[in-house]
Amino acid sequence: MNVLDKLQKLGQSVISVFSRLGQATLFLYEILLTIPGLLLRPSLVIKQLYTTGVQTLVIILVAGCFVGMVLALQAYYVLVDFGAEDSISQMVVLTLMRELGPVMTGLLFAGRAGSALTAEIGLMKSTEQLSGMEMMAIDPMQRVMAPRILAGFLAMPLLTAVFMAVGVLGGYLVAVHGVGIFEGVYWSLAQLKVDFYTDLMNGMIKSVVFGFVIVWIAVFEGYDSVPTSEGLGQATTRTVVHSSLAVLGLDFLLTAIMFGDI
Amino acid sequence: MNSKKIEIAVGLFVALGFAAFFMLALKVSNLISYESESGYKISASFDNIGGLRERSPVAVGGVRIGKVYSIEYDNESYEAVVTMEIEPQYNRFPTDTSAGILTAGLLGEQYIGLEPGAEEEFLTEGGKIDVTQSAIVLEEVIGQFLYSKADEKE
Numbered sequence: 001m002n003v004l005d006k007l008q009k010l011g012q013s014v015i016s017v018f019s020r021l022g023q024a025t026l027f028l029y030e031i032l033l034t035i036p037g038l039l040l041r042p043s044l045v046i047k048q049l050y051t052t053g054v055q056t057l058v059i060i061l062v063a064g065c066f067v068g069m070v071l072a073l074q075a076y077y078v079l080v081d082f083g084a085e086d087s088i089s090q091m092v093v094l095t096l097m098r099e100l101g102p103v104m105t106g107l108l109f110a111g112r113a114g115s116a117l118t119a120e121i122g123l124m125k126s127t128e129q130l131s132g133m134e135m136m137a138i139d140p141m142q143r144v145m146a147p148r149i150l151a152g153f154l155a156m157p158l159l160t161a162v163f164m165a166v167g168v169l170g171g172y173l174v175a176v177h178g179v180g181i182f183e184g185v186y187w188s189l190a191q192l193k194v195d196f197y198t199d200l201m202n203g204m205i206k207s208v209v210f211g212f213v214i215v216w217i218a219v220f221e222g223y224d225s226v227p228t229s230e231g232l233g234q235a236t237t238r239t240v241v242h243s244s245l246a247v248l249g250l251d252f253l254l255t256a257i258m259f260g261d262i
Numbered sequence: 263m264n265s266k267k268i269e270i271a272v273g274l275f276v277a278l279g280f281a282a283f284f285m286l287a288l289k290v291s292n293l294i295s296y297e298s299e300s301g302y303k304i305s306a307s308f309d310n311i312g313g314l315r316e317r318s319p320v321a322v323g324g325v326r327i328g329k330v331y332s333i334e335y336d337n338e339s340y341e342a343v344v345t346m347e348i349e350p351q352y353n354r355f356p357t358d359t360s361a362g363i364l365t366a367g368l369l370g371e372q373y374i375g376l377e378p379g380a381e382e383e384f385l386t387e388g389g390k391i392d393v394t395q396s397a398i399v400l401e402e403v404i405g406q407f408l409y410s411k412a413d414e415k416e
Contacts, residue, residue: 047268
């Protein structure tokens, strides 16, 4: 009997995982349908771009600068043994563009903007603002969810580009003014190795995918949250955990497709 | 007023994002070298090109003047044919210019070094460099060194 109970629990959790996935997909489909109508009112999206994009900018700038500087220091530590310390820039730029730029931005974005989205929508639900909107014949999907999804989708690539650029500049500071690489060497060796399409554009494609997945998870978790203070907390935690894991998992998948020759 | 501030901030944010992207594209990637398709092409045959690749630099006296455009294998002469694209302002290479595959540093990137000759006529589009020197393959050099050492002992 005990074994059957355990089996039942396993089956239950598997079914609930898939039913949530299905709900999330239907939810996304419903939102995507409302996006054409949303284009008539761009001010809603601009307001959300402010909260997801502009307010995340500071943490992105600071983190990007430090990541770039640390990369340059560590690259120097290894490369100096081979007399190849001139190649610092190649290492910094390639690491930032291919992996760290999109992934770090994704993780920071999930922590800063994703959790805020979930909490905001969850609170709207628990204070019955969403059902209030429905009473007034305003579609909350179009009014609340769609602008947030669209804004996150637009903000992530921009934030990633800023992160990469600041990281490259941070690496430049350490490499040129810290360990004494010539300035021209720093830029020209990077130009020699870094390909616009395979490196920069693939990094940007990654960031678009991550941004989409993060806002999708964040908005759905908020919409699906149990409308109590405890449920809200759990939903916010789930947003951060799930979207971080999704970013890392998808990153492996995308890297394998883009650079792995699989 | 408040919404105006928000719009200004968003505008700045988007502009910053695009500025960062263009800075990356122009300053640290090879986007510029994609565009300069205006140069003239000359070719040279090598026995061994080592680690040379497309878009490797072509230099004279260490100054970059062009890039490797394509690398092909000639089935009849058993040689690698390297086509180089030289920037149009450097159009005064005599026809007996020689080309060698050199390495930047001991383990660095390989590039083509041109050595101008003394003829009065200049290379033009489709020109061919006859005097070439192949890449030095480190294993071969070490192998020859070891053989010569072994010969000395006998």
